[in-house]
Amino acid sequence: MAEGLSFRQDYLVDPAAFEALAALLQDTFGIDIRPALTLAGMDRTTVPFGYFDEDGRCVANFSMFSMPLMVDGERVMAAGYQSGAVRPEHRGNGLYRDLMRRAFAHARATGHAADILITDKPGLYEPYGFRQVRTFGFRGKAPAAQPGAVPGRGVSPENADDVALMVGLLARREPVSQRFSVMDMRELFLLNALWQKDDTRLTHLPAHDAVVAWKRDGARLELLDIIAPSIPPLAAICAGLGGGFAEVESRFGPDQLDWPGAEAIADNHLHLMASGPLADRLNAGPVGFTTLSDF
Ligand SMILES: CC(C)(COP(=O)(O)OP(=O)(O)OC[C@H]1O[C@@H](n2cnc3c(N)ncnc32)[C@H](O)[C@@H]1OP(=O)(O)O)[C@@H](O)C(=O)NCCC(=O)NCCS
Numbered sequence: 451m452a453e454g455l456s457f458r459q460d461y462l463v464d465p466a467a468f469e470a471l472a473a474l475l476q477d478t479f480g481i482d483i484r485p486a487l488t489l490a491g492m493d494r495t496t497v498p499f500g501y502f503d504e505d506g507r508c509v510a511n512f513s514m515f516s517m518p519l520m521v522d523g524e525r526v527m528a529a530g531y532q533s534g535a536v537r538p539e540h541r542g543n544g545l546y547r548d549l550m551r552r553a554f555a556h557a558r559a560t561g562h563a564a565d566i567l568i569t570d571k572p573g574l575y576e577p578y579g580f581r582q583v584r585t586f587g588f589r590g591k592a593p594a595a596q597p598g599a600v601p602g603r604g605v606s607p608e609n610a611d612d613v614a615l616m617v618g619l620l621a622r623r624e625p626v627s628q629r630f631s632v633m634d635m636r637e638l639f640l641l642n643a644l645w646q647k648d649d650t651r652l653t654h655l656p657a658h659d660a661v662v663a664w665k666r667d668g669a670r671l672e673l674l675d676i677i678a679p680s681i682p683p684l685a686a687i688c689a690g691l692g693g694g695f696a697e698v699e700s701r702f703g704p705d706q707l708d709w710p711g712a713e714a715i716a717d718n719h720l721h722l723m724a725s726g727p728l729a730d731r732l733n734a735g736p737v738g739f740t741t742l743s744d745f
Pocket of ligand 1: 535546548572
C-alpha cells in the first residue's frame with residue numbers, strides 16, 4: 451500500500467471528507483453526486499470504503515449499498531456497488547483490489563445474499579465470481595385506445611410537491627416486474643429522475659395512483675418505469691399519457707402490464723453484472739433493467 455494513505459470508512463457523514471469523495475467522482479467520471487444530498491438524502495445503506503492522503507484528498511473509493519431485488523417473485527437482498535475510482539497517480543498499486551475485497555467481505559458479513567453492479571470493465575469483477583447479465587427491451591404493438599381516459603399531469607423532480615408525491619408512491623410501490631426489478635431505492639429513483647430530466651417525462655396518473663417515467667419517439671412509447679401501489683395495465687397507461695401510440699418498448703419485463711405478445715430485444719447498452727448464482731437466474735430468461743434504477 452502506498453505510504454501516507456489511510457483507510458477510511460463512514461466518511462459520508464463528515465462534510466469535508468464527503469466533499470473529497472465528491473471531488474474524486476467529479477474528476478474521474480465528470481458527475482456531481484451532491485444533488486443526491488439535497489434531493490432525497492443519501493441512501494442510508496451506503497457504506498464507503500476508501501483511501502485518503504495526508505492532504506485529505508480521497509484517492510480511492512468503492513461503495514456498497516443494499517439493493518433489494520425482485521427475482522421471479524422472490525425478494526433477494528443484494529449488495530450493489532458503485533463509485534469505484536482510484537486517482538491516476540495511485541493506480542496499479544492494488545488499492546482497488548483491497549477495497550473490492552473489503553466491500554465484498556462486508557456484504558457477506560451483513561447478510562447480503564447476492565451482488566450486483568454496472569461496469570464497462572467486466573474483467574475487474576470476473577475474478578470475484580461476477581458474471582454478465584444480458585438485458586433486454588420488450589417491444590410490441592400498443593394496446594387498443596381506451597376512450598374517456600383522464601389525461602395525466604407532468605411532474606418534476608425539481609418541484610417539492612411532486613417529489614413528495616413520488617416519495618409517497620416509492621414507499622408503497624409494487625415491483626414493476628415480478629421477473630426482475632429493483633425494489634424501494636427511493637434516493638436512486640429520484641436522483642436518476644433528476645439526472646435524466648431533459649429526456650425523460652414523468653406523468654402522474656391520478657386515476658391509477660401512479661407516476662410513469664417515459665419517452666415518446668413519434669408513435670413509439672418507451673416505457674421506463676412505473677411507481678404505483680398496483681401496476682396499471684398498459685392500455686390505461688397509454689391512454690393516460692395522451693394515447694396515439696402504435697408501438698411500445700418497455701425497459702422492464704412486461705409481466706405486470708397485461709400486454710401479451712411483447713418480443714424481447716437484446717439491449718447491449720448496459721453492462722450489468724451479478725454474482726454467479728444470481729446471474730444464472732437472471733440469464734435463464736429475458737430481463738429488463740430500467741434507467742431509473744441505473745447506478
Ligand atoms: C479501474 C480502477 C478503479 C483500478 O484501480 P487500481 O487501484 O489501479 O486497481 P488495482 O491496482 O487494485 O488492480 C486490481 C485488479 O484489477 C485489474 N485491473 C486494473 N485495471 C483494470 C481494467 N481497466 N480492466 C480490467 N482489470 C483491471 C488489475 O490487473 C488487478 O488485477 P489482480 O488483482 O489480478 O492483480 C482505476 O483504473 C480507475 O479508477 N479507473 C477509472 C474509473 C473506473 O473505470 N472505475 C471502475 C468503474 S466500474
